[in-house]
Amino acid sequence: MRSDAARNRRRILAAARELVAEQGADVAMDDIARAAGTAVGTLYRHFPTRAALVAAAVDVGAGELAALAEAALARTVAQRPETDRSDAERCETGGTVDPTAELMRLLTTIADRHVADRALKQAASDLGGSTEHSSEIERAGVAIAILLGRAQESGGIRSDVSVEDLAVLLAGAPGTDVPASRRARWIEVILDGIRAR
Amino acid sequence: MRSDAARNRRRILAAARELVAEQGADVAMDDIARAAGTAVGTLYRHFPTRAALVAAAVDVGAGELAALAEAALARTVAQRPETDRSDAERCETGGTVDPTAELMRLLTTIADRHVADRALKQAASDLGGSTEHSSEIERAGVAIAILLGRAQESGGIRSDVSVEDLAVLLAGAPGTDVPASRRARWIEVILDGIRAR
DNA sequence: TTCCAAAATGAACGTGGGTTCATCTTAGCA
DNA sequence: TGCTAAGATGAACCCACGTTCATTTTGGAA
Numbered sequence: 001m002r003s004d005a006a007r008n009r010r011r012i013l014a015a016a017r018e019l020v021a022e023q024g025a026d027v028a029m030d031d032i033a034r035a036a037g038t039a040v041g042t043l044y045r046h047f048p049t050r051a052a053l054v055a056a057a058v059d060v061g062a063g064e065l066a067a068l069a070e071a072a073l074a075r076t077v078a079q080r081p082e083t084d085r086s087d088a089e090r091c092e093t094g095g096t097v098d099p100t101a102e103l104m105r106l107l108t109t110i111a112d113r114h115v116a117d118r119a120l121k122q123a124a125s126d127l128g129g130s131t132e133h134s135s136e137i138e139r140a141g142v143a144i145a146i147l148l149g150r151a152q153e154s155g156g157i158r159s160d161v162s163v164e165d166l167a168v169l170l171a172g173a174p175g176t177d178v179p180a181s182r183r184a185r186w187i188e189v190i191l192d193g194i195r196a197r
Numbered sequence: 198m199r200s201d202a203a204r205n206r207r208r209i210l211a212a213a214r215e216l217v218a219e220q221g222a223d224v225a226m227d228d229i230a231r232a233a234g235t236a237v238g239t240l241y242r243h244f245p246t247r248a249a250l251v252a253a254a255v256d257v258g259a260g261e262l263a264a265l266a267e268a269a270l271a272r273t274v275a276q277r278p279e280t281d282r283s284d285a286e287r288c289e290t291g292g293t294v295d296p297t298a299e300l301m302r303l304l305t306t307i308a309d310r311h312v313a314d315r316a317l318k319q320a321a322s323d324l325g326g327s328t329e330h331s332s333e334i335e336r337a338g339v340a341i342a343i344l345l346g347r348a349q350e351s352g353g354i355r356s357d358v359s360v361e362d363l364a365v366l367l368a369g370a371p372g373t374d375v376p377a378s379r380r381a382r383w384i385e386v387i388l389d390g391i392r393a394r
Numbered sequence: 395t396t397c398c399a400a401a402a403t404g405a406a407c408g409t410g411g412g413t414t415c416a417t418c419t420t421a422g423c424a
Numbered sequence: 425t426g427c428t429a430a431g432a433t434g435a436a437c438c439c440a441c442g443t444t445c446a447t448t449t450t451g452g453a454a
Contacts, residue, residue, distance in 0.1 A: 002421055005431060028411060039433045041414080050412065128375060165382050172369020172383075178325060185362050186369075193390030199451055202401060225441060236403045238444080247442065 009046045011036045016057035020119040025054050055134075061119035062126070062136035065110065069143035072106040076150055100156025103147050104191050107166065111187050114173045121173065128167030158196045166194075206243045208233045213254035217316040222251050252331075258316035259323070259333035262307065266340035269303040273347055297353025300344050301388050304363065308384050311370045318370065325364030355393045363391075 015035035019027045029050055033040045047053040076099040114121040126137050133141065144163050151157040169190055174183050198206075212232035216224045226247055230237045244250035273296040311318040323334050330338065341360050348354040366387055371380050 002430060004421065008432080029413085030411075040412090041434065042432055044413070045431065128371075128379075130374070130376075161382070161386070164379060165386070168371050168375055168379055168383055169369075169386060172366075172371070174325075174365050174369065177327070178365050179327075182325075182361060182365055185358070186365055189358070189362070189366060189387065189390035191390075192394075193386035193388075197389075199400060201451065205402080226443085227441075237442090238404065239402055241443070242401065 005045075008036070008038055008042055012038065012043055012046055012053070013056060013060065016053050017060045017119060020054060020057045020122075021061070021117040024118040025058075025122060027054070029053075058119050058122045058126070059134050059136050061117065062123035062134060062140060065120060065123050066136050066139035066143060068109060069106060069140050069147065072102050073143045073147045076102050076147065098156070099147055099150035099154055103144075103151045103157065106144070106147065107170065107191065108187050110170055111173045111183070111190075114170070115176055115183065118175075121171070121175075124167055125171040126167075128164045128171055152196075155196055157194055161194050169194075202242075205233070205235055205239055209235065209240055209243055209250070210253060210257065213250050214257045214316060217251060217254045217319075218258070218314040221315040222255075222319060224251070226250075255316050255319045255323070256331050256333050258314065259320035259331060259337060262317060262320050263333050263336035263340060265306060266303060266337050266344065269299050270340045270344045273299050273344065295353070296344055296347035296351055300341075300348045300354065303341070303344065304367065304388065305384050307367055308370045308380070308387075311367070312373055312380065315372075318368070318372075321364055322368040323364075325361045325368055349393075352393055354391055358391050366391075 012032065016027070016032050019032055019035055029040055029043055032053070033043055036043075043053060047056060075097070077097050110120070110124060114124065123137065123140070126133060127141055127144075141163055144166065148157065148161070148163060148166070152159050152161075174186055178186075209229065213224070213229050216229055216232060226237055226240055229250070230240055233240075240250060244253060272294070274294050307317070307321060311321070320334065320337075323330060324338055324341075338360055341363065345354065345358070345360060345363070349356050349358075371383055375383075
């Protein structure tokens with residue numbers, strides 16, 4: 001692939017990522033082209049159709065989602081009932097190792113980002129969909145599943161919720177149209193709902 | 198108004214109501230006209246623009262929502278700590294008078310209908326929006342507010358949730374794309390989240 | 395039955411947006 | 425420095441959809 005082609009591909013994907021975040025999946029090709037600084041035809045050299053380009057942009061968001069989830073997972077450790085290493089682990093990871101708190105923090109972060117990033121919201125929704133996932137979505141799903149499992153083992157989260165349940169809940173997160181105070185109430189209710197009693 | 202005009206208006210509104218329920222707010226005017234058995238021009242005699250027609254269709258859904266809420270409210274009574282008339286009232290209303298159970302039943306019903314009726318979902322979302330409401334939306338809001346107040350007085354629902362909070366929660370209800378079992382999990386989590394602890 | 399204003403009709407217009415392709419440009423190799 | 429295939433360009437095409445309006449139809453009063 002020629003260097004200018006690679007550069008244009010990066011620019012197009014970045015522009016699409018940004019516009020899909022702002023405006024959702026129904027961005028116009030002309031707008032993406034203008035934001036990328038190329039002509040429309042160039043978009044079609046790199047992506048066969050508008051839907052493919054949007055899907056690629058959403059996939060970038062899915063990658064960020066996966067990174068977020070993997071970072072949260074890295075901050076926790078698997079349950080080890082036989083040896084209590086929590087203090088040492090707490091020190092070496094520099095943060096909490098409580099998987100429940102970490103999961104809740106992750107869900108809050110994701111919900112917060114949904115407000116300004118409709119691409120991320122779409123990515124999270126795809127986690128709950130029945131269609132086959134992209135590899136990035138899969139990565140996110142795996143990380144969240146492990147974190148969720150640890151939180152459930154430790155008794156912090158009700159045992160009957162699945163990753164898909166979380167995805168469905170997150171898909172219903174409010175957007176920019178509702179004020180921040182009400183969004184805060186929303187995440188509070190959701191977190192209370194999945195907490196073990 | 199001539200009789201044929203009134204008949205067409207009814208047919209158009211009914212068709213719009215149905216199509217908006219099925220396909221959401223972005224129905225084509227041609228489709229509504231075909232379903233109503235009229236020509237496109239007739240739509241414009243009764244409604245100035247597509248948006249106005251869709252709004253009217255959503256308002257029909259809002260009326261149904263209000264009826265649902267008022268029926269639920271009618272099944273409960275205000276708290277009367279001084280005289281215990283619960284048995285008599287239970288008999289005369291033919292059902293429970295527990296406002297918390299009634300509110301939860303109402304929310305479940307609304308969420309269930311959202312699945313097959315995107316007009317209703319839009320109507321419920323409007324309850325949480327900052328734009329001024331139609332009179333039907335107002336009716337629904339008032340009925341739900343009273344019911345919610347009673348449920349909170351009786352200690353069944355956390356005191357810090359508002360009608361707008363409920364609307365935002367309901368606006369995130371899953372659609373036909375998620376299976377019924379997962380939808381059931383969703384409403385379960387939501388109800389647990391607003392329950393007083 | 396006559397008549398006319400209200401109502402209905404649907405072809406036509408404008409617009410916006412996805413897609414194509416003939417033409418021009420350029421990266422990179424010899 | 426030529427040369428060429430890969431890449432970029434953007435005007436043009438097509439189609440879907442909202443809206444309009446000249447023409448035709450018709451409810452219902454006189």
